[in-house]
Amino acid sequence: MNTYPEIVPVPRRRLNAFEAIATFAITATLLYLGAGIFVPLVLAILLAFALNPLVSWMNRRLHLPDPVAVILAVLIAVAALAGFAVMAGLQIANLVQELPGYRSIMQTKIEGLQEQFGGMTWLDQITGMMSSLGDGFNGDSTGAPAEPGQMRPIPVTISNDIGPLAVITSVMGSIVGPIATAAIVTVFLIFLLMGRADMQERFIRLVSAGRYSLTNLAISDASRRVGRYLIIQLMVNTTYGIIFGIGLWLIGVPSAPLWGLLIILFRYIPFVGALIIAIVPFTLTFAVDPGWNMLLMAVGLFVVIDLTTANVIEPRLYGSSTGVSPIAILLSAMFWATLWGPVGLILATPMTVVLVVVGRHLPQFQFLETLLGSEPVLSTHERLYQRMLNGKTEDAIDLSEDYLEEHDREKWVDDVMLPALRMATAELPDRPESVPQRRQLIATFEAVLNNVVEPVWQDEAPIMLIGGRTEIDEAAARLLGMKLLDDKLGVSVLPPGAIRQEAIGRLELEPVHTVVLMFMGADIRAQCRYVARRIRRMDPEVRIAVVLLNAAAGEETADLLHVDALYRDLDKAADAIKAAQAPVKNRQAIKAQPFAGLGRGDDALGNALDAIADEFDVPVALINLTDDERHLEDEDAAELTxxxxxxxxxxxxxxSQSDSIDGDNAYLVTNGIDFFAAAPLVLADGSVVGVLALQDYEQHEFSEADIARLKAKADELVVKFG
Structure with a gap:
């Protein structure tokens, strides 16, 4: 028993451009030089694909032994081809006998065209050709000048140099080649069908590189697709030829069965095969009919049949059976015709199908599916991103509408729009050189959103969505807003510029109970903390949430970002925001409390805090109130107060290891605070409502004079705002 060592797949090195071109050139050269071997072999393989279902049926249903089923299937195929050839030959012989009778009609038509379109040299050339054609069928070989209006005979010279042996050699030379090719193909076909299981096993062993399941799947898929293509194409071509032949016969075109037979064969040539053979009966209608009705009817018949077959019947029958793009079929036809001539045209489509299937299932040949396959090489979100990046608004809208015809809006947002924004985040970083592309992409994005969904945003709403850093973040905020709008919630969406240092103080938070910061990038901590701190000063009652859609920022938490909640999924964020619809505290009551509701960035308290931070050379100066519920939720921060x-x-x-506190304070450690100073805010009645706190992320010298100044600043704030 043969044993084989275990095969471990080895990673394949990708060929560089020179190696790829050299490999292609060598392969093409070998195919061209070895045409005498490869053409019969490929023909036999394709016929084996077509006959394999018939052989299997005979084995399964008729219980015939495999050799008997193979021989019988091959005999049926040979008989069908021989019958086809005999019928075509008889029709050709009949046509040759009838051609001389059409000479006068053609001559008359051409002379009429000459009179109507005189001076056209191409008509004179056709007239000369017709004269030569007439001479070829004229039996007069005297060489005498023809009378006016008569066709001049062609001089015939009789030579005794051609003997019987030369005649036999000439005839045998013209028929031996095709007969030998047919015999070789038949022998190959028989052996391929009889040994198909063994050949499949050897092929798997040769190319699988240990991936037996993939290789077996590729062989099965290729066999199914090619066999189905050949059988369906034969059925379509036969029906096409029968209808075309009957139509020509009813019109009165000579040898109509011949053209029906030939068009069956020629339609295997992609795109132009039917037209090539149809030109001949069109020419005959020109010769047979003194008028033009027959020609017009023949052309009309062809146009109707061809367009119906190509645009209605074949797409429904083939479906995705080939998986080859039209341009790939055209290029493949040109390539194989260059290598192998007319036979290459017929073999082009099935061979291309095989290459595409191999590329689909075997990773080392995946480039073949990319180059030749009919399936889009880009996913829907990649195609949408590419169109938005190029500013192709109409194409992006059409693509979205096509997707929505088959899927719901939720799936469109989650599987198309959001992944496209992820790609933009990865490729268009927050740098000046990327700004033009980002703006063009977002302009197209908003046009798609407005045309496909038509969301209605509000200027003032209880839920405020803000793009964290870039226009892409704002676009993601709009996607979240769409999920909230579905539940009839009031939503406003603001750009990143609304929370920049020079503008954040102008945020109108009066109607807002939830602010959501949207980030697609990873570097967000500094920006998020700054915005959260400023909003806290402006309105302590506003709930701040962050939606972070970047796996690279997995270490971020709500505590680190100084926000109330952190979400990493649009649906979870939308559900949580919908659930957190608690009413906001009465603003007037808030404003009646000392310091509450103040510190709105550009208001008096906010400016005073900024001035205190600058005076003490620290990044943060803030007020922590003892009755601020949100401040009290952070136990470690509240402990310091x-x-x-x-x-x-x-x-x-x-x-964090100061003797002033008992052990490490998580608030200081987590936020990296190495300096903290707080002075109590004591009202006139002696009650303490909170502290004025300074924070720094580095070591900070703080003298007795600084302590006295901080206490004085706290007293000043109480006098002004308490």
Missing amino acids: RMAVEKGDVLVIHN
Whole structure:
């Protein structure tokens, strides 16, 4: 028993451009030089694909032994081809006998055209050709000048140099080649069918590289597709030829069965095969009919049959059986015709089908499916991204509408629009050179959204969605907004410019209970913290959430970003926002409390806090109130406020291991704060409502004079805003 070592797939090195071109050139040269061997072999393989279902049927249903079924199937195929050849030969012989009778009609028509379109040299050339044709069928060989209006006979010279042996050699030379090719194809076909199982196993062993399942799938798929293509094409061509032949016969075209037979064969030539053979009966109608009705009817018959077959019947029958693009079939036909002549034209489509199937299932040949296949090489979201990137608004809208005809809007958002924005985030970073492309992409994105969905945004709404850094973030915010609009929620969407330092103070948060920051990128911590801090100052009652759609930022948490919630999925974010529809506290009541509702960036308290931060050379100065529920939710941050309030004086902590606190404070450690100072805010009645706090992410010197200044600043704030 033969044993084989285990095959471990080895990663294949990708060929460079020179190696690929050299490989292609060598392969093409071998195919051209070895045409005498390869053509019969390929013909036999394709016929084996076509006859394999018949052989299997005989084995299964008629219980015939495999050799008997193979021989019988081959005999049926040979008999069908021989019958086809005999019928075509008889029709050709009959046509040759009838041709001389059409000479006078053609001569009359051409002379009439000459009179109507005189001076056209091509008509004179046709007249000369017709004269030569007439001479060829004229039996007068005297060589005498022809009378006016008569065709001049062709001089005939009789030579005794051609003997019987030369005649036999000439005849045998013209028929031996095709007969030998047919015999070789038949022998190949028989052996391929009889040994198809063994050949399949050897092919799998040769090319599988250990991937037996993929190779077996490729062989089965190729056999199914090619066999189905050949059988359906034969059925379509036969029906086409029968209808075309009967139509020509009813019109009165000579040898109509011949043209029906030939068009069956010629339609295997992609695109132009039927037209090539149809030109001949068109020419005959010109010769037979003194008028033009027969020609017009023949042309009309061909146009109707061909267009109906190509555009209605074949697409429904073939479906995705070939998987080859039309341009690939055309290029393949040119390539194989150059190598193998007319036979290459007939073999082009089935061979291309085989290459596409091999490329589909075997990774090392995947480039073949990309080059030749009919399936889109880009997914829907990749195609949409490419069109948005190029500013092709109409194409992007059409693509989206086509997708929505088969899928719902949720799937369109999740599987098309959002992945396209992910691609934009990866390829168009937040850099000046990417700005023009980002703006063009987003302009097209918004046009698609407005035309396909027509969302209605509000200027003032309880839910405010804001793009975190770039226009792409704003586009993602609009996708989230669409999910919220489905539930009739009021939503406003703002661009990233609305939360920049110079503009954030102008945010109108009066009607807002939830602010959602949308980020598609990974570097968000600094920006998110800054925005969250400023919004907290402007309105402590607003809930701040972040939607982060980038796996590269997996370490981020809501605590690190100083927000109330963090979501990594649009659907989960939408569900959570819908569920958090608690009413906002009464704004007037809030404003009646000391410091509450103030610190809106550009308001007086906000400017005062910015000035204090600058004076003490720290990045953050803020007010933490003892009754601020959101502040109290962070127990470690609230502990620092409580310690300052209980001390009744300025609390200074230089690092998380300070002796001023009991153990590490998670708020300081998590946020990387190495300096914290807080002065109590003491009202006139002696009650403490909170602290004025300074924070720095680096070590910071803080003298006794600084402590006194901070306490004085806290007292000033109480006088102005308490």
